Amino acid sequence: MRQLRRRRGFTVAALAMAAALTSTAAAGSMGHHGGFGKDKVNGTQTAKGILLPSNQRISPYGARYRTDGGRLLSSALSPDGARVAAVTWKSFTGYLTVFDARTGKVVQRLGTGEGKDKRLGDGAAGTDAPLYSPDGKNLWFPQAADVVRLRIGPDGKADKPVVIKLTGPHGSALPGGMALSPDGSRLYVALNGSNTLGVIDTGTDKLVQEIKVGNAPRQVVIAGGRAYVSNEGGRPATAEDFTNLSDGTPLVADRTTGAASTGTVSVVDLAAGRQTRSLKVGLQPTALFLQGSSLLVANSNDDSVSVVDTRAQRVSQTFNVNPLPGSKTGSHPNGITMAGDGRLLVSLGRDNALAQYHWDGPRSPVHYEGLIPTDWYPVTVQYDTALRRVLVTNARGVGARGPVTTVHDGPDTKPATGHNTYGDTGTLTSFRPPGRTELGRLTHRVFVNNDWEKLLGRGNPADPLARPVPVPEHLGERSSIEHVFLVIKENRTYDQVNGDIGKGDSDPSLAQFGRRITPNQHALAERFGLFDNFYDEGTLSADGHNWLTQADANDYIEKEFGAFYRSYPSQGEDALAYQRTGFLWDAARRAGRSVENYGEYVNLQLPPKDVPSWSDWYKAARILEGKESGPLPVPTGKYPSTSDIPSLTAVNKPDFPTFDTDIPDQYRIDVWLQHFRQAEKTGKLPALTLMTLPQDHTAGTSGKDPYPTAMVADNDLAVGRLVDALSHSRFWKSSAVFVLEDDSQDGVDHVDGHRAPLWIASPYARRGAVVSTYYSQLNVVRTIEQILGIQPMNQLDRAAEPMSDAFTTSPDDRPFTALPSQVPLDYGLKKPGAAPETGPGVPNGKERLALLWQRWSAKQSTGGSGPELDEVNPAQMNRIAWYESTGWRRPYPGDSRILAPDEVPGRDKPAQDLD
CATH class of the missing domain: 2.130.10.10 (YVTN repeat-like/Quinoprotein amine dehydrogenase)
Structure with a gap:
């Protein structure tokens, strides 16, 4: 000092x-x-x-002068x-x-x-x-x-x-x-x-x-x-x-x-x-x-x-x-x-x-x-x-108190x-x-x-003889939870998913991916607790993933918002984006805890001329699930995930595909299940498992990928299957699963744009509770550290409060059974060789515009990984989603009429983020 x-x-x-x-x-x-x-x-x-x-x-000293946004x-x-x-x-x-x-x-x-x-x-x-x-x-x-x-x-x-x-x-x-x-x-x-x-x-x-x-x-x-x-x-x-x-x-x-x-x-x-x-x-x-x-x-x-x-x-x-x-x-x-x-x-x-x-x-x-x-x-x-x-x-x-925003994510969703x-x-x-x-x-x-x-006070030292509880009072005391999963999804607000849940501070008019599309996440919230006052610190993926893996986004990342031209570090790949004390997996290993990583903060190496079709991915998933026999059209491990961070490479499972919207989450969860079944045999499950399940990101409506509702449904089923497998295993009695978004950028919320969904599944979770305590991603990281005895990485997670009121000391070991998807997972995906269509329900006079947009959309890299998505212009992408979902009957908010692709303001502005 x-x-x-x-x-x-x-x-x-x-x-x-x-x-x-x-x-x-x-x-x-x-x-x-x-x-x-x-x-x-x-x-x-x-x-x-x-x-x-x-x-x-914030309560600044002196006078405050606001912009009108920006x-x-x-x-x-x-x-x-x-x-x-x-x-x-x-x-x-x-x-x-x-x-x-x-x-x-x-x-x-x-x-x-x-x-x-x-x-x-x-x-x-x-x-x-x-x-x-x-x-x-x-x-x-x-x-x-x-x-x-x-x-x-x-x-x-x-x-x-x-x-x-x-x-x-x-x-x-x-x-x-x-x-x-x-x-x-x-x-x-x-x-x-x-x-x-x-x-x-x-x-x-x-x-x-x-x-x-x-x-x-x-x-x-x-x-x-x-x-x-x-x-x-x-x-x-x-x-x-x-x-x-x-x-x-x-x-x-x-x-x-x-x-x-x-x-x-x-x-x-x-x-x-x-x-x-x-x-x-x-x-x-x-x-x-x-x-x-x-x-x-x-x-x-x-x-x-x-x-x-x-x-x-x-x-x-x-x-x-x-x-x-x-x-x-x-x-x-x-x-x-x-x-x-x-x-x-x-x-x-x-x-x-x-x-x-x-x-x-x-x-x-x-x-x-x-x-x-x-x-x-x-x-x-x-x-x-x-x-x-x-x-x-x-x-x-x-x-994020600028003007309210209207967005839409495709057919069968609601404008918000x-x-x-x-x-x-x-x-x-x-x-x-x-x-x-x-x-x-x-x-x-x-x-x-x-x-x-x-x-500021010295506090009481940890008591090594203290009775184990889910979230110990002092770091270093024993927890009744031995295995923690941190599952990171993509980009949704609280209201987009949970707005129709019927309790808590929820707005059903904003539920774009409600109960029909996300039955498992609704069931998890109703059984293990609904968190209606939870927030993501980040604005988009470049800072969102860093908040979760480093409990911070450093000054370099904050300043890169002008362009993100040096990098877009949602998956690493930039030595300047890393804090000097390292990452959550580093802190866990310093504490003597075992770690496995499945796709988080790593990059996918896809052979450019050998990208499987959706039918191949779906068939591979069915074979891995035991629903179909035959050779795997997409062998596991063929598309390895890699990292520029040596300590992450040491704990990463390279056969698990990271972020890429051309790969269904069903395939990802099947790859994880292969590892998990082996852990059941050996009795060795890591103390900390990090996993990315990114398909709720969605990839537009070109027909090259399933529609947003199908991709979100795929993601929901994967989450349900993960909790199902864990809760029916020998490890369930000592496990906790935290499921959350990297950020909430792709939607709106009636409370705040940063309010996001959180799900916690554990025998020690408070069944049926509505937890309205203010919490954020930092509190999740801090709770994981408190459970596993991990020293905080910086002053932010050190000051964050562990989420004690999300847990109970009286466990309920009943397992969770995943609910089947109510949306076909290939909904909106065009069949191979099908001719381009303007789509059903296009009103007279709009057929030509619809066809122009369909042709534009077919040329875009709306699927794939982050770098591919960054090639798509957001001003145009948002409009095609809006026109398709509103039946070509209303102009995009702020426009006086429905525009052709080459009429869109900002069409020459390259995208910085669609992930």
Whole structure:
């Protein structure tokens, strides 16, 4: 723990908080004194603040200014302090939003592609802030493949865009941070995708030079004829290093977790045009801030800030910024500024707070003073000297509270209108720096908002003689549950599936995949407990799977929402997407627990010319189930799942197919059953089993794949069969199954877009209960850790409350018998050789449109794995599903008429995620 001294900046209240921090909780002594009760995530501002789906509240200090929708990725303050230019991401479109710094009013949007507003260049937002020229007459705006130069008029508005094209070795150059030369003739750009420092001639608006630096450069600062570049991916690898890839670049990586294990700052001699030194700093250095001759570096993946002495060209000190005693991972520092003399502010993205320190210069240790609460996930902190106010840009703002969304998932489903995960409402918060007494009160507020207070007392140690219960009071005590299954499905909201269940906070009008389509999941909820106040933290699969496997999505993932061009890490394959403490399977193995993985967070290697047909998959499933004889048309193990993470490879079952919508879940569950039957013979079932059953993702209505109702029914039957097999086995008396979605992006919910279904099956589950306690994916991870004696991975799962009220100490061992599907699993699948059809029920006058869409749909990669699905344009895909399901009688919400494929707004925008 950092040393705390009585010095200027400390108040009585702050000192009281500091004293409390010295009594650090043991990580395993959770107790059951925290949590958020039965409060709901509904965007309501109460005296407690706004409850988020991330086990946190927000109650920011100062004024709050909302957007009308969209995630704010970063921002820049104009030189006169009058305007704030922010990079904005909304529904896969990137654009510029300009705010009035004094009032917070949006004064301009540019590049949305809506109405008369044309896109800027490629239309994909970058991840880092725009840059104003010192005179305020120019603004440079980074995008995925280019930089746009804008002229700023007397009214402060941007106009006359000039697109400066860039290239990259692996695709997009991904321009990041920028800096101008003192004379303004050169614009220096960290080209994150090219591993170079780009030099742009501002007179010609041309890229004239690229200087090799470290891997994944992120920010650049100019001082004394040198450029300092933070390299998120660290130093270039040598032949002796173990490496893992990120965007095609081999990064020096950890031999167990596969995570990038170095971080550097490149020193570039601008006159010579080359790197002269590489300074070792913390992991994933991002934000840079120059204070005199000191360069402060935010190390986002290890919760520290390094101070570089630019005169001596060395790191003079590094200090930890995680404010929770006993935790070293999970705060995500990502922004730095000085707010007046001696007041150093560091934005802590995951803590929804700024940490304030006293700065006495480069030779003196910095001293922690307290915390200031912000909105959800601050990404930029700046000081407006004109207004003498601190300005914070909050990426996720007040949560998914944007305009309600209407979606549809195909024939035999119902249209739904409500809240969706993409309804991000980013915010700016602004305040005068707090006084001494106020800072102590604000620090306490941050601890309450993050539910950290319960961790401040020492608590009681684990009792090795305590009677086993399902969820032990203290980590390390025995549980009556020995085998845990974590089953991860895809993308549904609570109301989509459970809206018609007839109890709890359920809206039957939003039940798109109700009882007829999901009889097993309804039966599980009715028997083992209904959870109507449960939430997924993630927005989509790229962060959703990371929340479940790492109890977090690190700053790199949060910032990638501008483009996801480096990677889409829903299944790994990116060394920068991994936290330094590893994954749930790593933590389990450190605790001495056995683990097996079936398809989660791995990739599928499908031979491109040898993909089986649906009939082959179905036949293979019937043979494996014993319903048919003959040779397997799809032999098990032919399509192996692989991982770039060594520790996951060690526990993965490669014959189990991972995410691919061309493979039915019946085949997956049959492969698992082969392993399970062997475990029944040996009596050895792993303590932790991870499994993906992804078919409720669905794959459109082209006829190349079954319709959504059939794919969801396939998924439901697989879940039922898993619980059926386990509950009829010798292991049932000591087992628990957690079934949940990776995210809830593909639907809407009347409470919140992040509300999602959860099923728990166990003899110890509370039969017939409606559990309305606030819980999230983090609570599921924490409960698994508590049951199996696994130490938390970071401060988030450490603070999460175990789900004790979901269980009872009086077991009911009656088995569960799977219910047959009421929907043919090949419903909507066209027979081989069948001629294209416009479909039944197409009204007169719409036949040609229906045929155009059928032909368009037939050309799309609507099935398969994530990379294939990413080729499909979401604006077009959503419309064909809507037209088919509404009988071609109503235009898509927001359109004035039914459109042909080439008339759809945003049709030239590539998809970032359909998984």
